[in-house]
Amino acid sequence: xxxxxxxxxxxxxxxxxxxxxxxxxxxxxxxxxxxxxxxxxxxxxxxxxxxxxxxxxxxxxxxxxxxxxxxxxxxxxxxxxxxxxxxxxxxxxxxxxxxxxxxxxxxxxxxxxxxxxxxxxxxxxxxxxxxxxxxxxxxxxxxxxxxxxxxxxxxxxxxxxxxxxxxxxxxxxxxxxxxxxxxxxxxxxxxxxxxxxxxxxxxxxxxxxxxxxxxxxxxxxxxxxxxxxxxxxxxxxxxxxxxxxxxxxxxxxxxxxxxxxxxxxxxxxxxxxxxxxxxxxxxxxxxxxxxxxxxxxxxxxxxxxxxxxxxxxxxxxxxxxxxxxxxxxxxxxxxxxxxxxxxxxxxxxxxxxxxxxxxxxxxxxxxxxxxxxxxxxxxxxxxxxxxxxxxxxxxxxxxxxxxxxxxxxxxxxxxxxxxxxxxxx
Amino acid sequence: xxxxxxxxxxxxxxxxxxxxxxxxxxxxxxxxxxxxxxxxxxxxxxxxxxxxxxxxxxxxxxxxxxxxxxxxxxxxxxxxxxxxxxxxxxxxxxxxxxxxxxxxxxxxxxxxxxxxxxxxxxxxxxxxxxxxxxxxxxxxxxxxxxxxxxxxxxxxxxxxxxxxxxxxxxxxxxxxxxxxxxxxxxxxxxxxxxxxxxxxxxxxxxxxxxxxxxxxxxxxxxxxxxxxxxxxxxxxxxxxxxxxxxxxxxxxxxxxxxxxxxxxxxxxxxxxxxxxxxxxxxxxxxxxxxxxxxxxxxxxxxxxxxxxxxxxxxxxxxxxxxxxxxxxxxxxxxxxxxxxxxxxxxxxxxxxxxxxxxxxxxxxxxx
Numbered sequence: 076x077x078x079x080x081x082x083x084x085x086x087x088x089x090x091x092x093x094x095x096x097x098x099x100x101x102x103x104x105x106x107x108x109x110x111x112x113x114x115x116x117x118x119x120x121x122x123x124x125x126x127x128x129x130x131x132x133x134x135x136x137x138x139x140x141x142x143x144x145x146x147x148x149x150x151x152x153x154x155x156x157x158x159x160x161x162x163x164x165x166x167x168x169x170x171x172x173x174x175x176x177x178x179x180x181x182x183x184x185x186x187x188x189x190x191x192x193x194x195x196x197x198x199x200x201x202x203x204x205x206x207x208x209x210x211x212x213x214x215x216x217x218x219x220x221x222x223x224x225x226x227x228x229x230x231x232x233x234x235x236x237x238x239x240x241x242x243x244x245x246x247x248x249x250x251x252x253x254x255x256x257x258x259x260x261x262x263x264x265x266x267x268x269x270x271x272x273x274x275x276x277x278x279x280x281x282x283x284x285x286x287x288x289x290x291x292x293x294x295x296x297x298x299x300x301x302x303x304x305x306x307x308x309x310x311x312x313x314x315x316x317x318x319x320x321x322x323x324x325x326x327x328x329x330x331x332x333x334x335x336x337x338x339x340x341x342x343x344x345x346x347x348x349x350x351x352x353x354x355x356x357x358x359x360x361x362x363x364x365x366x367x368x369x370x371x372x373x374x375x376x377x378x379x380x381x382x383x384x385x386x387x388x389x390x391x392x393x394x395x396x397x398x399x400x401x402x403x404x405x406x407x408x409x410x411x412x413x414x415x416x417x418x419x420x421x422x423x424x425x426x427x428x429x430x431x432x433x434x435x436x437x438x439x440x441x442x443x444x445x446x447x448x449x450x451x452x453x454x455x456x457x458x459x460x461x462x463x464x465x466x467x468x469x470x471x472x473x474x475x476x477x478x479x480x481x482x483x484x485x486x487x488x489x490x491x492x493x494x495x496x497x498x499x500x
Numbered sequence: 501x502x503x504x505x506x507x508x509x510x511x512x513x514x515x516x517x518x519x520x521x522x523x524x525x526x527x528x529x530x531x532x533x534x535x536x537x538x539x540x541x542x543x544x545x546x547x548x549x550x551x552x553x554x555x556x557x558x559x560x561x562x563x564x565x566x567x568x569x570x571x572x573x574x575x576x577x578x579x580x581x582x583x584x585x586x587x588x589x590x591x592x593x594x595x596x597x598x599x600x601x602x603x604x605x606x607x608x609x610x611x612x613x614x615x616x617x618x619x620x621x622x623x624x625x626x627x628x629x630x631x632x633x634x635x636x637x638x639x640x641x642x643x644x645x646x647x648x649x650x651x652x653x654x655x656x657x658x659x660x661x662x663x664x665x666x667x668x669x670x671x672x673x674x675x676x677x678x679x680x681x682x683x684x685x686x687x688x689x690x691x692x693x694x695x696x697x698x699x700x701x702x703x704x705x706x707x708x709x710x711x712x713x714x715x716x717x718x719x720x721x722x723x724x725x726x727x728x729x730x731x732x733x734x735x736x737x738x739x740x741x742x743x744x745x746x747x748x749x750x751x752x753x754x755x756x757x758x759x760x761x762x763x764x765x766x767x768x769x770x771x772x773x774x775x776x777x778x779x780x781x782x783x784x785x786x787x788x789x790x791x792x793x794x795x796x797x798x799x800x801x802x803x804x805x806x807x808x809x810x811x812x813x814x815x816x817x818x819x820x821x822x823x824x825x826x827x828x829x830x831x832x833x834x835x836x837x838x839x840x841x842x843x844x845x846x847x848x849x850x851x852x853x854x855x856x857x858x859x860x861x862x863x864x865x866x867x
């Protein structure tokens with residue numbers, strides 16, 4: 076299983092260059108679209124992950140500086156300049172931003188964080204890099220083959236879990252949510268008119284599931300690889316056209332290049348090749364990482380309740396574009412002294428995106444209730460209680476109440492435990 | 501090959517079995533561009549046209565009535581009629597606050613429809629002959645200023661007196677300036693719609709952020725939230741942190757038109773959603789769009805039932821003086837607010853979910 080044969084370092088170095096470049100583009104795009112301000116500076120409330128409440132927005136100009144540092148680090152990664160430092164700086168700055176507010180959680184950001192983490196641990200800078208120009212003794216030609224296998228395995232984990240997540244009644248039998256999403260895309264160039272065909276959602280649902288489950292294996296196999304990579308391009312270009320998923324298609328098309336590798340190592344330019352040996356602690360960390368990656372998506376099994384409804388164990392599991400969920404959440408703040416209740420205007424505290432995400436995700440509902448309790452305490456409401464009437468629709472079904480409208484949600488706490496405040500669907 | 505046939509077979513069997521309990525599946529090819537065209541030509545442009553004409557009429561009336569040094573009782577009645585007509589017709593455009601309606605000092609409805617009136621601000625502007633009106637003090641001009649200037653005193657005699665003589669010069673100039681600005685604002689947006697924006701609006705017939713369907717949907721909801729939260733909730737003291745009712749914060753407090761305006765505002769929202777116009781014509785609408793998508797007919801049924809409950813709650817209030825009603829017996833108004841609150845999920849989260857409409861204005865990435 077673990078292949079210690081030396082293999083050319085070139086694929087890893089090239090992957091590093093492509094990854095760094097895509098991340099520079101991603102940072103520039105984020106700034107260009109005004110999202111640094113819109114997502115991290117303007118909002119008065121953020122939704123931190125449990126245990127990461129200390130990760131806060133750095134405000135203006137702090138967030139701009141942070142993105143500047145991130146972009147510089149990404150460029151340095153691409154160039155292989157001061158790589159040991161720049162790769163770590165990129166991983167930390169990117170992950171910090173992602174941890175500020177989970178309403179912006181996206182599986183592809185999570186994937187970028189993981190890839191950045193892996194790049195911190197591998198010697199991707201020892202060829203085709205400024206570091207080698209600075210210190211020629213760094214130059215190496217080969218790595219043990221398993222180092223690249225780690226990247227392949229990571230990508231395989233993403234696809235296979237995304238595929239497994241699609242094996243359910245709603246996706247395969249009801250063709251939901253694609254039966255909602257496809258007709259809405261009828262204005263696309265070229266393929267638009269097809270989107271309204273009644274049977275297309277079933278074709279896309281099954282094709283998507285089969286693609287996700289199979290493509291890593293087809294990429295691994297040399298004979299099927301070119302066809303599999305063509306499928307990767309087609310799949311990601313089509314989903315990129317249909318859904319607002321930003322640079323994700325580009326990231327995946329770029330990263331799956333890792334499956335293309337030269338055969339066994341060939342000694343280069345007549346010199347005896349230099350093999351990079353992997354330090355034992357790094358090997359252990361990588362093994363542990365992969366073990367976590369394989370186990371984490373199954374953690375939903377530890378929770379009672381209905382996964383798409385409670386979303387306990389939903390994130391960090393490659394459940395990508397899996398359901399159409401939306402809610403309306405009306406919060407009431409009750410004066411602890413007089414018992415008088417007042418309705419909250421969510422737009423006073425949340426932007427449209429935050430409100431949309433909060434209104435259907437139980438942990439965010441409780442976090443927001445906690446914020447409202449603190450905010451209205453500050454405004455002079457004595458011992459406020461916070462209740463919410465939350466109606467959530469899942470895959471086009473009639474909306475159901477998500478929490479008991481009498482319950483004081485400001486007393487609930489989020490953590491690793493199940494979301495006990497959620498009513499059964 | 502055998503395996504491929506097997507999979508195909510399974511797919512077909514599963515599909516037919518899942519469809520068996522539904523009616524036969526049909527392609528859902530609702531004509532969004534057609535809906536946008538109808539909404540533009542039958543609702544938006546005629547509404548801007550009508551509001552713009554009312555503003556022009558008011559400006560002309562002001563010029564006439566205020567040309568000499570006196571404002572007599574007949575002229576006051578005429579001005580009030582013109583101003584009231586404008587307030588009513590403006591409810592029809594309250595949900596189209598996008599495109600050319602986005603101006604230098606906020607949107608058109610913020611510019612002309614901000615309430616309650618800052619009466620002290622109006623007084624100080626009159627005192628200092630400040631008629632430029634190009635700043636962010638939107639609550640000193642627009643419809644709220646008309647309401648205050650034409651109705652905001654104890655008696656009609658007092659009002660005509662305030663507008664007359666040399667001490668009324670500033671007030672006359674200010675009312676004129678307010679009316680002229682209203683005319684200019686509405687004329688501008690109306691012209692833009694008639695010249696270039698109509699085709700822009702119709703051409704963006706997707707459902708992504710920035711598409712006209714998304715704009716129309718989002719603005720419809722914002723308009724409804726404004727009606728519910730600020731024309732009813734806030735004056736009724738129903739907002740978080742309020743400790744009492746605030747009856748003076750209704751729209752058109754002085755003229756007593758508030759409740760009628762609430763009704764007109766709601767009617768316009770209903771028309772946009774249902775496509776059933778007050779003159780009896782029916783045009784393609786969100787309602788028809790919903791009927792064309794999976795699970796849509798059920799939502800149409802729920803939405804219509806809730807709309808009817810709101811209409812019923814509205815009709816139970818017979819007294820027109822809303823400010824007085826909030827002071828003395830707000831229960832019926834609270835009930836109306838409650839019914840409106842229940843509508844939100846139907847026209848916001850459930851509708852956007854079924855239609856696949858982007859709910860945000862800038863396109864965030866999703867997954």
